Amino acid sequence: MNQQYWEKELETLSQVDLQILQYERLKKTLRFASQSMYYKKLFAEKKINPDGFKSIKDIEKIPFTTKEDLRSNFPYGFLAAEKREVIRLHSSSGTTGNPTVVYHSKHDIDSWANLVARSLFAVGTRDTDVFQNISGYGLFTGGLGFQYGAERLGALTIPAGAGNSKRQIKLMRDYGTTVIHTIPSYVMHLVDFFREMNLDPRTDTDLRHMVIGAEPHTEETRQRIQAMMGIKAYNSYGLSEMNGPGVAFECEYQNGMHLWEDAFYAEIIDPVTLQHVPEGEIGELVLTSLDRQAMPILRYRTRDLTRFLPGSCPCGRTHRRIDRMKGRSDDMFIIRGCNVFPMQIEKVLMQIPEVGNNYMIQLETIDGVDEMIIEVEVLDGNFLDNYSKLEKLSKIITNEVKNEVLVTPKVKLVQPNHFPPCEGKALRVKDNRKQY
Numbered sequence: 434m435n436q437q438y439w440e441k442e443l444e445t446l447s448q449v450d451l452q453i454l455q456y457e458r459l460k461k462t463l464r465f466a467s468q469s470m471y472y473k474k475l476f477a478e479k480k481i482n483p484d485g486f487k488s489i490k491d492i493e494k495i496p497f498t499t500k501e502d503l504r505s506n507f508p509y510g511f512l513a514a515e516k517r518e519v520i521r522l523h524s525s526s527g528t529t530g531n532p533t534v535v536y537h538s539k540h541d542i543d544s545w546a547n548l549v550a551r552s553l554f555a556v557g558t559r560d561t562d563v564f565q566n567i568s569g570y571g572l573f574t575g576g577l578g579f580q581y582g583a584e585r586l587g588a589l590t591i592p593a594g595a596g597n598s599k600r601q602i603k604l605m606r607d608y609g610t611t612v613i614h615t616i617p618s619y620v621m622h623l624v625d626f627f628r629e630m631n632l633d634p635r636t637d638t639d640l641r642h643m644v645i646g647a648e649p650h651t652e653e654t655r656q657r658i659q660a661m662m663g664i665k666a667y668n669s670y671g672l673s674e675m676n677g678p679g680v681a682f683e684c685e686y687q688n689g690m691h692l693w694e695d696a697f698y699a700e701i702i703d704p705v706t707l708q709h710v711p712e713g714e715i716g717e718l719v720l721t722s723l724d725r726q727a728m729p730i731l732r733y734r735t736r737d738l739t740r741f742l743p744g745s746c747p748c749g750r751t752h753r754r755i756d757r758m759k760g761r762s763d764d765m766f767i768i769r770g771c772n773v774f775p776m777q778i779e780k781v782l783m784q785i786p787e788v789g790n791n792y793m794i795q796l797e798t799i800d801g802v803d804e805m806i807i808e809v810e811v812l813d814g815n816f817l818d819n820y821s822k823l824e825k826l827s828k829i830i831t832n833e834v835k836n837e838v839l840v841t842p843k844v845k846l847v848q849p850n851h852f853p854p855c856e857g858k859a860l861r862v863k864d865n866r867k868q869y
């Protein structure tokens with residue numbers, strides 16, 4: 434059978450039918466939400482009557498929910514179900530203050546697994562694949578989220594966990610892994626281990642494609658990953674507040690990520706005015722869960738910056754596509770009056786062939802002046818012995834970064850593998866500036 438979709442009817446609904454479905458699901462969601470202490474109080478205060486909602490657009494009557502709201506109502510303020518109906522929680526680490534926690538009922542876990550299965554199917558993963566999930570298990574959603582999704586699809590799923598690169602490579606070779614999921618910054622380390630073991634991922638594995646996500650990365654980084662691994666790398670977007678993975682996913686055409694609109698209602702707003710941006714412009718993604726019972730979240734401000742992409746997709750899926758994340762509104766830093774996103778710097782670096790795979794941006798106050806120091810691994814360690822080549826590369830990086838962000842950086846070139854692999858999301862910016 435040449436099946437093209439995991440759930441054809443849902444994935445190819447017309448936008449009009451999708452909006453009708455969203456409206457139906459929103460009504461159910463509101464009924465669940467009003468069982469939680471938080472939304473019950475909010476609806477009473479704002480005189481919101483879910484029965485009065487006439488279309489999905491009425492959602493705009495509801496105020497936004499923020500991470501702060503989740504934190505300050507920790508641990509059970511958003512819980513909308515009886516404890517006996519809840520079967521799992523996931524929570525974000527939260528280095529300061531309360532973590533954010535999300536509860537799932539059996540229905541919620543089932544619906545999430547289906548969304549991930551659908552996403553994997555869209556990039557060509559099948560029940561004949563061996564799927565190695567190189568991702569932290571436990572409270573982080575990338576582990577169990579992909580585990581359940583790949584199992585739902587019927588793939589032989591290896592819960593490899595994060596880190597331990599030599600073992601990851603051994604698992605790939607022992608079991609003939611065909612698909613991997615991991616965060617992009619980790620792939621950059623993994624390829625170094627392949628090299629160290631005298632192996633080439635392009636010829637010494639059975640890999641067919643990979644899924645990368647959970648952290649911002651540029652198209653240039655993806656291109657590098659694809660060239661090094663010799664396979665296509667598909668972008669996967671999600672966040673714990675909306676389950677985790679399986680919110681938006683590229684299809685085989687790699688032209689933006691289809692956002693699963695039967696399960697999430699998406700809006701894009703200007704983070705300052707909080708008004709919707711004109712269609713196609715970049716702004717902050719706001720999401721409402723439409724198929725969750727234990728803990729629905731309404732109009733959640735993700736802080737992630739993206740835009741809707743115009744046009745239809747040749748794959749036939751009708752769910753709208755969002756662009757690769759430009760970053761998070763809280764990732765942006767201001768230095769010498771200029772607004773800088775780490776992804777702007779990554780984009781420049783990854784286009785320079787002599788630049789290696791990892792980098793770190795440090796912000797320091799030196800003699801009373803704020804400086805942006807970029808430590809950059811070179812691709813070939815021998816390079817560091819050649820002073821004139823080094824000088825030339827530093828100059829190229831300095832000029833190109835300056836052209837992109839209008840701030841002249843100090844560039845420090847370092848050995849390949851200078852930055853140790855981290856098991857979680859990569860830290861790209863350290864701000865050590867003096868606060869006045």
Ligand code: AMP
Pocket residue numbers: 525574645646647648649650668669670671672673674677735737757758761
């Ligand atoms: P967490 O809830 O800890 O899994 O983190 C979710 C956050 O990771 C999102 O809000 C995004 O900021 C980021 N993220 C996840 N997937 C992607 C992706 N494909 N591209 C860019 N950022 C991502």
Ligand code: ZN
Pocket residue numbers: 684685686691746747748749750
């Ligand atoms: Zn598509």
